[in-house]
Amino acid sequence: MLENYLPIFVFIVVSLMFGSVVIVMSKIIARFSKVEKPNAEKLSAYECGFEPFEEARTRFDVRFYLVAILFIVFDLEVAFLFPWAVIVRHIGWAGFNAMGIFLLLLVVGFIYEWKKGALDWE
Secondary structure, X not given: OHHHHHHHHHHHHHHHHHHHHHHHHHHHHHHHOOOOOOOHHHHOOOOOOOXXXXXXXXXXXXXXXXXXXXXXXXXXXXXXXXXXXXXXXXHHHHHHHHHHHHHHHHHHHHHHHHHHOOOOOO
């Protein structure tokens, strides 16, 4: 019975060895190619063009997370809506009603969050 798992074990061992070799070789190449040596250009501000004015590890307001969760919920709604729209003719009224209930629940949740003030950025 255990001989059936031998190819899986060999695959795991070979992949771990390959990954280790890749990591070690990348460290060696980085050390000799001066990738790790800082200079003024590497330490300068990037992306926005000015020096950071706060600590990078500041706390975020809870409302930021609420908006992020709202985005994920509505993003998932769209992920469910596209396949449903493709097959809506084939699933009949049962599928149409199920999606209507799903959208109704999402709208009720959105209205609840709106009324609770989760979207207000004072």
